[in-house]
Amino acid sequence: MTVATKLRYWLLKTEPEVFSIDDLKASQDFTTCWDGVRNYQARNFMRDQMHLDDRVLVYHSNSAPSAVVGTARICKTAYPDFTSWDCKNPHFDPKSKPENPTWFMVDIRFESKFSVPQSLFELKQIPKLEGMELLRKGSRLSVQPVTKRQFDIILNLGKPM
DNA sequence: GCCAACGTTGGC
DNA sequence: GCCAACGTTGGC
Numbered sequence: 481m482t483v484a485t486k487l488r489y490w491l492l493k494t495e496p497e498v499f500s501i502d503d504l505k506a507s508q509d510f511t512t513c514w515d516g517v518r519n520y521q522a523r524n525f526m527r528d529q530m531h532l533d534d535r536v537l538v539y540h541s542n543s544a545p546s547a548v549v550g551t552a553r554i555c556k557t558a559y560p561d562f563t564s565w566d567c568k569n570p571h572f573d574p575k576s577k578p579e580n581p582t583w584f585m586v587d588i589r590f591e592s593k594f595s596v597p598q599s600l601f602e603l604k605q606i607p608k609l610e611g612m613e614l615l616r617k618g619s620r621l622s623v624q625p626v627t628k629r630q631f632d633i634i635l636n637l638g639k640p641m
Numbered sequence: 642g643c644c645a646a647c648g649t650t651g652g653c
Numbered sequence: 654g655c656c657a658a659c660g661t662t663g664g665c
Contacts (some may be wrong), residue, residue, distance in 0.1 A: 493663090542663055597649075599665075618646035620662050 489539040489631040491548070491614055492588070493622040501538050501550045501593055511555055511591035515563045516571040518583060520602035522623035526556040527584040529625070536588055537626060537634060539614065544625075547597040548634055592640030608633055624628065 494500070504512055516525055535538040536552040552557065560581035576582035606613055613624045 495663090521648095546664070618663090620647055622662085 486531075488534045489626045489628055490525070490530065490534060491539055491624045491626050492552075493539045493541045493624075495542045496549075497542070500540065501516075504538065504550075504552065504590045505593060507617070511587055513561075513585050513587050514618065515534070515561050515585045516540060517585065517622060518564075518571060518573065519620075519622060520630075522601070522621055523584055525623045525625060526586050530554050530557055530586050532557055535591075535631060539633060541622075545597075545599040545601060547599040548594065548603070548638065549597045550593040550638070551591040551640065552588040553591050554586050555619075557581075557585040558586050567619070569574040575613040578586045594638030595641050596637060596639045598634050598638050603634070606633065 486601035501509075504510065509544070514526070517526065524572055532554055534554040536554065538550045538552055539548050540546055540627050560578070561571075561576075562578075562584040563571050564573045564581065564583040564590070566572060567574075573582060600614070603609055608613060608631060612626065612630050613619055613621060614626075
């Protein structure tokens, strides 16, 4: 029996001072583990809903300007975030144990960098993006689902190199 | 640096 | 279960 898996679309936030789209592009095999997510809703999206080859918008938060800067793909589905039980890691969480992990991560692979980064300010001007989670006031979720339509609008405007 | 909008913790 | 206090995120 074949299981039909629907391709999904996501937005992942990262602070470029910590890990940027250029860092992703420079990573071994263009790939990195998306560690350090410590929010249950974000974890649940990663653990329960991300499929192989799902598409990702990469967003630079806490930036000048904050913007969607490129795309990636999910290249490994959820597995335990081992940084959570490393007491020397800044994302250490004593309640997460190897035998019963609290936190999960996925791997993503660089796909494209935008020649025209799509700043938060610009995205807010686009009526068709109304309702997008990223644009909601006070939105802090670092792993967000986006619709295909939202993804395509931003991809087209971003003009991947 | 400020502060609004969260999510988490823990007393009760 | 309620909610105040606290810590964090992230725009500006």
